[in-house]
Amino acid sequence: MTAMHDYWQHALDELSRCPARPEIEPLPLRSTAFATLYGVRLSSLGPYRLFGYLSIPNGAGPFPAIYYAPKYQSVLEIIPQGTANLQRSRYVTFSLAGRGQRNADSPYAAMFPGLFTDGIDDAASYPFRGIVADSIRGLEFLLTRREVDSARVVVAGNDVALITAALGKGATHAVTAPALFYRTAELAPKTQAYPLEEINDYLRLHPARAGAVRRTLANFDLVGLAPRVTAATLVMAGAPGSLLDAAALRPLTAALKGPVTVYESQQSLYKDGLYSERWMAERCAIADVQSILPEHWRE
């Protein structure tokens, strides 16, 4: 067994001893003729109380589901900005704030930028260990809902989404745009752009901690976790020539165990977003994707 395996097994064991105890409350302000929105509070490793938005389509289910795993930003969205609200008419959606994000920021309020390197020199207490556990807890919760068709469950987001698909159970599909944990120590010195610049900042001020940082990051390395991903996966790579383009991500895409689609960004949120919307709809057997696209994306 590897150190990475042990690291996550301990976290998962700890999580399993922590009951979720969900509280679910309707939110009339965000409920529509086609979907009801709920605020969900539930416990994760720590214990730590989290918050998420659960949207259930009106009508007879079960429905495919999209789980929006915790993002690297302070704000928790109901569905991602720019997504047609009508997406909620066809999918169960669940978005979760990991510890530190708004609505889950007590007692730990994360800073952005800042979270990426907060406590990074100690793998055992690194906040992202908890955030990954939070994300897995969110997926577990979603799968308890009778409205969800367990054969059509998409986990979407950044690296945390892919790690959730690797370590959690029940994701049939994953959409991931790696940004944080792919060969981090190797790639950070090649850029001055955040979030990887956080690593450069940290090591500039604390060069003696480089070894500890590498050891922590090794537990999150996507290539190491990829063989545990059996879900069909869409990898949203950067534009050709960028730090995380398809060529750079090849070791990751080759290591994923399930079927893989690699999409290279066309540097257009329209083209990139349309591709992922169609990919999810096709895999979830939603025939009329046009009807749930934003108005300005429809043909």
Add this chain to the structure above:
Amino acid sequence: MPRALPAEYRSKVRKPGDFDAFWGDVMRQASTVPLEPEMVPDPLRTSDDIETFQVFYASIDHVRIAAWYCRPAGRAGRAPAIVLLPGYQMDPPIPKEWARKGYAALSVAPRGKLRSNRQFNPGYPNLLTHNMVDRHTYAYRGFYVDTWRGIDFLLSRPEVDPARVGVTGSSQGGGLTITTAAMRPEVRAASAGAPYLCGFVDAIELTHTYPYEEINDYLRLNPERRADVEETLAYFDGISFADRIACPIIVNVGLQDNVCPPETGYALFERIGSKDKHLYPYDGHGHDAGRARHTAVVDAFFARHLQGASEVRR
């Protein structure tokens, strides 16, 4: 039926008759609050070439506002300066890349954003509709002033050339660029991308995506308040501010923008008062508004208007 061309769209926004009086009064209230700027060095984010500071200053209603401030290290003489304004739900970035281009750069976190949310924190979603029925307490009254006070901070700095101050941002940052350029004559050049907060009442019919959808959510639950909402929003609409803009300005929009409908970008552009204005529409692009191609346009624009002045002076 094919969609009408965005350029042909006619906005419903009507500027209130007492618009200038309302904002004049707000500015007077803000002017009674001393800026009380504070610069805290940030060694974690400072390097050989860039100095980074956490900045704090007071704004209207005595709300303490945070910002990131980056400047080129070891620069002699006064530098051109840029105010960067944030998107609706983004966390304000640390503007190192602007400092690397030679600017003193201030990235503002208006009230409610992280580090500026101790006294005011309606949250997200919610900010857009917070007290939306009363222009005197609507969330964006203070939020707008917070960004305008960023100009005061820059003008307080000895390393900043007060004659070379620009403003830029995209999405909400684009809308705030419009309002800042309109209300602060010290702004010498402005670049607004995918402007949000422009054509509120148009956007909620043209698109059904968040964040504008927050308004539709509110009106669905409170239909009897529509008139009050529309009255308030007219005072805060970038289209109402636009005729006050006199500085050179560029605007970029994506013709497939699913967040800020391109129709509203065109409507805004038409109302901009400056004679030196250019619109860059990007077909095949959404809310990025062609950023990958447009960044070079923005860099050249500011270099011409803010760094070119330095060459003339020498």
